[in-house]
Amino acid sequence: MKIELVLVVVLAAFCVTLASGSVTTFKAGPFTGSVDLGISCNDTNISKPVHAEEISGESYTDYSMIICDAFIELRRYDKATVYSDTNSFVSGVTSTLLRHGADKDSVNVYSREINSKPGAVGSGYLTKYGSTEYDAGFYVSPKSYCYIYIMNNETQMVSALKTIHLTEAA
Numbered sequence: 001m002k003i004e005l006v007l008v009v010v011l012a013a014f015c016v017t018l019a020s021g022s023v024t025t026f027k028a029g030p031f032t033g034s035v036d037l038g039i040s041c042n043d044t045n046i047s048k049p050v051h052a053e054e055i056s057g058e059s060y061t062d063y064s065m066i067i068c069d070a071f072i073e074l075r076r077y078d079k080a081t082v083y084s085d086t087n088s089f090v091s092g093v094t095s096t097l098l099r100h101g102a103d104k105d106s107v108n109v110y111s112r113e114i115n116s117k118p119g120a121v122g123s124g125y126l127t128k129y130g131s132t133e134y135d136a137g138f139y140v141s142p143k144s145y146c147y148i149y150i151m152n153n154e155t156q157m158v159s160a161l162k163t164i165h166l167t168e169a170a
Helices: 003-019 085-098 153-162
Strands: 023-028 031-034 044-046 050-052 057-068 070-077 108-114 118-126 131-141 144-151 164-169
Touching: 023 044, 023 057, 031 070, 031 153, 085 108, 085 118, 085 131, 108 131, 118 153, 131 153, 131 164, 144 153
Parallel strands: none
Antiparallel strands: 023 031, 031 164, 044 057, 050 057, 057 070, 070 144, 108 118, 118 131, 131 144
């Protein structure tokens, strides 16, 4: 009985070690985050912030990064303009997939809580590239949101959706 208990404890510790080895942490502007794509990843490329203005006059800053095979985009507006409406992400993910060339009959989008916030996730087949694109979007704060893009790897997207954790400095 004691040997079995020791074996269970050792195996549990080994599994925790394996799981924690695939978490990637990052800092981009006011954002600090972590994500587990289900693979060990030391390849993080964070771009310089890009400041821009929408046609409405609202100013924002984009912080984008590539973590292994995932592209993550964070957008922070100068003023609190982001609404916590899940439907806007459903339509946003849908339009992004179509804009990227997904066949409209292949697009599937679902409301989903991500990082304990309202959001959506979807997929669509890009005939031109012979690839499936997975997109997700969610609110980070009243001033910002996050989009995640992953090609051809539903397992990575599911892992990202379950594990992404973002915080934002004031």
